[in-house]
Amino acid sequence: MKYQDEKGCMVCNECDRKQNCCNASCFRDDEENIFKHLTDEELDYLVDKKQQIRYKTGETIIKQNTASTYVICMKEGFAKVYIEGEKGKNLIVKIIGKGDFITGGGLFNGNIHHFTISAISPVTCCLIDSGRLTQLFTQNTNFAVELLRTHTRQNNYLLSRMVGLTQKYMPGRVAETLLYLKNEIYKTGKFSTTLSRQELADMSNMTKESLVRILQQFKESNIIKTQASEIEITDEASLINISING
Amino acid sequence: MKYQDEKGCMVCNECDRKQNCCNASCFRDDEENIFKHLTDEELDYLVDKKQQIRYKTGETIIKQNTASTYVICMKEGFAKVYIEGEKGKNLIVKIIGKGDFITGGGLFNGNIHHFTISAISPVTCCLIDSGRLTQLFTQNTNFAVELLRTHTRQNNYLLSRMVGLTQKYMPGRVAETLLYLKNEIYKTGKFSTTLSRQELADMSNMTKESLVRILQQFKESNIIKTQASEIEITDEASLINISING
């Protein structure tokens, strides 16, 4: 049984959990969560019982070069974070999923987002007001440390990404992309992805034709199996070797 | 007239400034400085009258993948911040000069540095204990905001760098490098640089031979003049155009 509370959120009678709005209980599943240092009161202040927003596959959540006072917290589904370059070429920086948190590069810095985020599967997320976030930053030291740590890690990630994209040949870059999907996104060596070949190419900094040819080579070397949108890594050791030395 | 104080710092009788040690007066020249929100007491705590360190051209200040509890603040000279990739290829991320500040990616995150910094001219810098820095981060909110802002900006810089390096042809990348040197480092269109052709190539993600050929093309198109280590930008409009559309 469910009933609707004063903010329009569906609440479950049995477990007392709110189900279609953003609130403190949204963020408590995971010890890795950036919000772990906030009190319940602070979390409530942050999200203020906002409705969750749903996006269909392909919809734009945040558009590059626009100002937005929102910070995104993913609840369900996957989205790609990418930069739209000149000449229609896109560079996918990373894929985000449940619990991931995007400040957009505008935090304390004009609120301009430097990348586009769009859904690659149906997405549910909470939109957090960045003014409230910065308010909590200044009043909760542990949270501030956590937020800075997030940015430091993001920095390190971008650096290693930059080297990978600029100093490796195509097979090495594709191997990196496949291992990233296995380890960070799908958490299994056999996965069905909603990413198109073009999007896999945008992650690996090459054309879709080149990507297809590399996948073909990997198949012929029995490193992976593919079947339409399904990819299985059958020889991870080789893939790691290629990603390092490629 | 100068005299030596109890920490071994040379102090000028006339202006009462300390001249070879790091102290509050080191950081107050510039309103852009990240330390502007610290009180004199906090600054003194941060640097604790340490001697300035000098490096000769070519010396390594911070080595990639080593732990260090220092944060670098540049007082004089220039240094390159670069990633040492596999196969001996280096990628220069940026050049730092007076007043620049490097936390190294280890802040609140294990103190491991993810890049190497080495002097490209004689360098004087202060080494700040990162433990003291994090201490001040938790006790001075304005400083915390400033530090986060620095990291946010660095993030945005890395993103735009990543696109530039991956989506542009060589002439566009060289044009970007030359404009960066003009606008961010030397602040003049005619400069003599201590960067070798190999280092300019490492900034532009190409081989030194390719870099030389592109510079040659620019010369023949009357966009720049070069004379050994001296470079003069004579047609900035064209260079900007190439950097955008290249």
Place this chain on the structure above:
DNA sequence: CGAAAATATTGATTTTTATCAATTTTTCAA
């Protein structure tokens, strides 16, 4: 279900960039 549209694959060719080798210029220390 089946046709149209979108996506993926394959092959041929061109463009871009790196590599290798030889030569010239610059730097720096004896």
Place this chain on the structure above:
DNA sequence: TTGAAAAATTGATAAAAATCAATATTTTCG
């Protein structure tokens, strides 16, 4: 100053990757 070493330049060639075009496969939707 001078001569060896380092750095820069130039040319020829090879490797890597993109482009273009044709075909095949998958997805979507009436």
